[in-house]
Amino acid sequence: MKRKRSKSTAALLLTGLVFIVAACGDKQATPPEDSAGSDKPAVAAPGGAGTDPNPTQSPKVPELTGSPNPPKTTDPATSTGNGTGTGTGNGTDKPGGNNAAGDKGSAGNGDPKAVLVVAKPADVAVLVNKTYRLPDNYKPTDLVEPDIPFIFKEKSDKRLMRKEAAGALEKLVAAAKKDSVSLAGVSGFRTQATQKTLFDNYVKKDGEEAARKYSAVPGHSEHQTGLAMDISGSDGKCAASDCFANTKEAKWLAKNAAEHGFIIRYPKGKESITGYQYEPWHLRYVGTKIAKEITDKGITLEEYMQSANAVQAAK
Ligand SMILES: [Zn+2]
Numbered sequence: 001m002k003r004k005r006s007k008s009t010a011a012l013l014l015t016g017l018v019f020i021v022a023a024c025g026d027k028q029a030t031p032p033e034d035s036a037g038s039d040k041p042a043v044a045a046p047g048g049a050g051t052d053p054n055p056t057q058s059p060k061v062p063e064l065t066g067s068p069n070p071p072k073t074t075d076p077a078t079s080t081g082n083g084t085g086t087g088t089g090n091g092t093d094k095p096g097g098n099n100a101a102g103d104k105g106s107a108g109n110g111d112p113k114a115v116l117v118v119a120k121p122a123d124v125a126v127l128v129n130k131t132y133r134l135p136d137n138y139k140p141t142d143l144v145e146p147d148i149p150f151i152f153k154e155k156s157d158k159r160l161m162r163k164e165a166a167g168a169l170e171k172l173v174a175a176a177k178k179d180s181v182s183l184a185g186v187s188g189f190r191t192q193a194t195q196k197t198l199f200d201n202y203v204k205k206d207g208e209e210a211a212r213k214y215s216a217v218p219g220h221s222e223h224q225t226g227l228a229m230d231i232s233g234s235d236g237k238c239a240a241s242d243c244f245a246n247t248k249e250a251k252w253l254a255k256n257a258a259e260h261g262f263i264i265r266y267p268k269g270k271e272s273i274t275g276y277q278y279e280p281w282h283l284r285y286v287g288t289k290i291a292k293e294i295t296d297k298g299i300t301l302e303e304y305m306q307s308a309n310a311v312q313a314a315k
Contacts (some may be wrong), residue, residue, distance in 0.1 A: 018252035124164065127305050131273040132268055133219040135168050137192050140226035148173040149184040151236035162187035162226035165285035167259075169229060172260035173269065181252040182234035222265065227285045240281050250280040258295035261288040270300045 016272045118126055128134055145159045146166035152158070160168060169185075177184045196218040202211035222228040232239035234250040244250050245268075254264055265284035266276040285299065286294070294304050 012311055014284070036144065048148075084239055089252050109127065120224065124285060125301075125305075126227070126228060127301055128220060128225055129221050129302065130217075130220060133217075134192070134224050136219065138219075138224060139191060140189070143189055143226050146173075146185070146188075147228075149234050151184045151186055151234070151239055152231060156177045156283045157189050157191060157194070160226065161186065161229055161285070163285075165227050165229075168261040168285055169283075172257065172262060175256065175260065176249075176252055177258075179252060181249055183231050183249055183253075184234040184236065186230040186232050186236075186239045187223065188229040189226045190221060192224055195219075195221050203255050221298070222282075222284055228265065228284075229283050230281045232281060240279075245280045253283065254280065257283055258291040259288070261285050261291050263291050263294050263301065265301065267298075273300050 021129070039103055097259065103292050114131070116132050117135055118132050120126060121128075122135050122140060127174040134283060140162045142163040143157075144166045144243065146161050146169045148170055150159055160166075173183050197214060199211060199215050199218055202215045203209075231249070232244060233247055238244040238247060253262075257264060260286050262283040264280055265282050266274045266279040268278040268280075272278055285291075294301060297304075299307075
């Protein structure tokens with residue numbers, strides 16, 4: 001099943017069909033020990049795994065509809081929306097960040113598989129998920145390597161993050177250390193080409209339909225934004241695996257990440273909204289203010305965008 005993307009320009013209403021699937025779209029890439037796919041679909045692991053109540057549920061339609069556009073963005077420009085929908089894009093006066101730009105979005109007609117291209121990929125609050133994708137071959141221009149330990153030695157794009165996020169991550173790792181919690185990077189930035197290679201390999205191995213359940217389609221991985229980093233304890237045990245959930249490192253992150261501008265992007269119990277299984281190791285930088293609000297309210301980035309848009313629309 002191929003996702004078809006018709007080329008139409010449009011900010012379409014997101015009728016977002018998000019399939020529940022695994023891994024932040026990135027099972028791969030970071031195999032802690034290379035080859036064991038990290039960020040991989042959670043397969044029950046010793047100890048804590050399996051927590052996921054519904055790992056492979058069937059497609060659910062999140063309520064994303066209408067307005068996943070981020071509050072931030074200012075690019076009314078791109079939103080051409082003829083969307084069918086309401087809320088999409090610029091509906092509200094606000095520039096929607098994500099709002100679909102239209103380059104590639106497909107369908108605005110309610111095609112459940114419609115894919116929208118985000119208008120402001122460099123916005124720190126950009127929403128990238130199974131419905132919203134990055135512009136083709138998007139690569140941030142301010143990638144740097146945070147000065148933190150990694151669980152691998154080689155030089156690699158996996159060490160990179162956008163500058164602001166990298167600085168915040170350094171502070172987070174230093175703060176953890178003060179609490180006697182040693183954290184290390186597992187996988188950060190990933191190019192679309194890398195994601196494609198990974199995804200294609202999975203397709204060869206398991207077929208496309210199966211691959212989509214545990215790996216992100218190229219262009220849809222948060223790692224491509226340069227704002228995500230998978231984190232583990234410095235020993236690398238349970239890196240990007242379910243068993244990470246019960247570690248003291250995971251508990252520390254859940255409690256303290258927001259203070260440094262990060263959220264646990266794929267929380268437990270929100271699989272039908274995020275489209276991914278619980279990934280306690282996948283940190284996403286959104287800035288302190290948004291991170292605190294999301295964490296305090298126990299919501300997801302999708303829900304945050306939706307409510308932010310609603311507030312704007314009401315104005
Ligand atoms: Zn990840």
